[in-house]
Amino acid sequence: MRAHRSSGHHLVFPWSEQYNDDDDASVPDDSSASCPQLCAPYDDDIDSNLRAMEKDTAQRPSPDYLDTVHDGQISAAARASLVPWMGRLTHRFELAIGTLHRAVSYVERFLSARALPRYTAHQLSLIGATAVYVAAKYEDQETVFKLDAREIAGYSKFTSVQEVLAMESEMMVALGYRLGGLNTETFVDHFTRYSKGKEELHVQRLTRHVATGH
Known part of the structure; x- marks a missing residue:
């Protein structure tokens, strides 16, 4: 299916129609999630460290990257509609709770650092799916036993394994190999x-x- 062109010059991509019909899927249920390690004596230090990390511009996306980096060729609607599509991917493979949030952060940081060679639904879905793949491996080491580049390519239906692996390498470089951002x-x-x-x-x-x- 071709991307729809809006009344402006940017593209708007109907993700749920293009890539799968799993519209009832949602993000993973967190009812069985384990509590994080509790370190009460260090609460103040942990909070201070998180606040300092929050101000690290190297681990934050540009607030206006859609315009400054991509010259408006990616619409806010296209970016927003990519997120639930990524959420369905995390649900399909029962990935760790934090995977979606981390993956969205990777997408935003990547798009803040890289202009795209082409602005198509294919390219954006590849970025979104690869971000989920990278985030899943960061959040849970067991992910490697149930998810690989072949599964990611299969979910996207038209993205090859080689494209996923190439995008993974490109994304790691764009993120400066800093995957633990807030x-x-x-x-x-x-x-x-x-x-x-x-x-x-x-x-x-x-x-x-x-x-x-x-």
Whole structure:
């Protein structure tokens, strides 16, 4: 299916129509997620470190990369619609809870650092799927036993294994091999890390739901 051109000059891509019909899929359920390591004596230091990392421009996307790097050829709508498509990918392979947030961060940082050779739905889906692949391996080492470049290529339906591996290498370089940057899930974990009671865990799940936008 061809990308639709909006009333402006940029492209808008109907992801859910193009790549799969799994519209009922959502992000992974976090009900069985394990709590992060608790280190109460170091809470203040951990919080200070997170705040310092948050200000590190090398690990943050440019706020206006759609215009400054891509000259408006990627619309905000196309970028936004890519996220739920990536979410369905994390759901399909039951990836770790933080995978989607980290993958979105990788996409934004990559697009902040790289202009694209062509602005097509194929190219953006390749970037999104590869970001999920890289983030999944960062979040959970067990991912390598259930997800590889062949699975990523198969989900995208038209992206080859070679393209996925080449994009993975390009993405690593663009990110400066710095994969541990902060994302929404980092702060959800940090501020709800002592949640144990039923109501507190409900708040934690609700926070993740709101943060994900699903």
